[in-house]
Amino acid sequence: MRIHVVGLGAVGSFVAFHLRRTLHPKHTVFALHHKFSAPTISKEHPIVIESEGVVHSQSGVEHLAFTLSPQRARPDLNPRLDPLRQPHTDLRVALDCRNEPHELHRIYGAIESLVVTTKAHAVPRVIAALSGHLSRNSTIVLLHNGMGMYEKLVEEFFPDPYDRPNFVLATNTHGLWRKDVLHVVHSGVGEIQLGIVPDPHGRDYEAAVRGTGNVPSWKPLSLDDIASISDEHAQSVSPRYLSLRNTISALTGARALGATWRPYDDVQTAMRRKLVVNCFVNPLSALLQCKNGDLLSSNHSRWILDHLCKEAEHVFRAQLAAEVKEMQKAYEEMSEEKAAVGPPRPQPYPRALTSLSLMREVERVVDLTRENYSSMYWDVKLGKPTEIKYLNGYLRKLGLKYSVRTGVNDILFGLTQMRTAIPFVGKPS
Known part of the structure; x- marks a missing residue:
């Protein structure tokens, strides 16, 4: 091959x-x-x-x-x-x-x-x-x-x-x-x-x-x-x-x-978990210009983490509920295939996507990469485009689509957009 x-x-x-x-x-x-x-x-x-x-x-x-x-x-x-x-x-x-x-x-x-x-x-x-x-x-x-x-x-x-x-x-x-x-x-x-x-x-x-x-x-x-x-x-x-x-x-x-x-659904869950990790680590490390391990050294950052994970859980619950409704609608529009296929069965909300589980995952990754600088840290430092639109920006779009408030996430998104629009200035010599 x-x-x-x-x-x-x-x-x-x-x-x-x-x-x-x-x-x-x-x-x-x-x-x-x-x-x-x-x-x-x-x-x-x-x-x-x-x-x-x-x-x-x-x-x-x-x-x-x-x-x-x-x-x-x-x-x-x-x-x-x-x-x-x-x-x-x-x-x-x-x-x-x-x-x-x-x-x-x-x-x-x-x-x-x-x-x-x-x-x-x-x-x-x-x-x-x-x-x-x-x-x-x-x-x-x-x-x-x-x-x-x-x-x-x-x-x-x-x-x-x-x-x-x-x-x-x-x-x-x-x-x-x-x-x-x-x-x-x-x-x-x-x-x-x-x-x-x-x-x-x-x-x-x-x-x-x-x-x-x-x-x-x-x-x-x-x-x-x-x-x-x-x-x-x-x-x-x-x-x-x-x-x-x-x-x-x-x-x-x-x-x-x-x-x-x-299975595809399992990977989607893993991707959502990593999304939340990146929505916390990347913008904050870029804004503060610090190593990943410094991010959870303050009660203020833990307040941000708590609220971000709760917002993410609400968004994911709304998204998964909408997907079930779409499957149910598609089933109702079927005719002779109904008997063979059977109605869709709603799956329980994944425990891996609860706010507590998301917080534990962020803490685990921060500890694992505590000596690392995130990719967004380097993007901001070097004046390169960031992936913020596909991280916090994606979560923000889902919140708007499903009428879920994502205030903390949106602030991180906005601040990072502002940071990339202003030339980065390091410490004074």
Whole structure:
């Protein structure tokens, strides 16, 4: 297989490192860099991971450069593009920087699997830039901070569900920070949870655990529910599902990533928990210009945390209740299918999304990353765009949609927007 990782900061470098270390050499791992960062990277540049003072280096990742699209125009996917079976001589993917001393290798063929680890605000431009090399048979893994990006991409780029690539939503809890170009410090062991967006064509990826209630740790999902690759059927496997199976298999097979494939609803819950963590840690550490560990050293910050978590719980309760009503409405509009499908059964509100549980999770992450500076800290310090619209901004939009007040969250959102509009001035010399 050919797997591409775009966004070679801390998370992207971490993923590319372990994919290359784990996958058989016949599989290719490409690192996609914006053309402005490519001059600092040679075509054989190794990726370095540092953990507890021990440095590990991994070569063999192929580095490529690409240009971001100046506009977010809706891309036209090539319906005939087959990322798995198209002869390599049929399509040249020109992702190299021509006529420059740092010209990088070209690749041939379409993008089979794309892992996106850029900042949230850059994701639409990345997808637009690479859209000519994507098809309905491609698989896109969204591994970034914040929520709401999948919905944005669907609305802006992939409105037709039957021509839409596979999407995998992911959340990461590893403590990682970038020390230098392609040099990452792994400061805290976490996990990556992968959730496959339901198939518009009707394939049930979670058939192995359907109807079992809470999925026990010993009852895993089955790759064969994505695509069966037994010898007698291998030639007839749809390239769409083979791409998805290969992607999940590659990520979960890289043990050091701590990646697990979980039911989609479980991953949505994990993403909501991480959203609240980021809604507290990122804006406050950026505004105060402090390490994560300093954030809970005051009763004032704990008051903010308490109110933020209560607001988040109210929003999530309203959102989940609305989803149940939508399912009930869809069921009522069905006719002869009703007897076979049965009415939707409301699920109890997840305990993991109560305000107390959310507070405990924030405290855990703050302690785990107490010596780290958040990504938004660096964005503000260096005058770069932040992900605030996909963090507190997303929670704010949900509050407006479901008529839930989110006052503390909105103040953090507004203050961060103000902070980024004013040039940062450090301590006086």
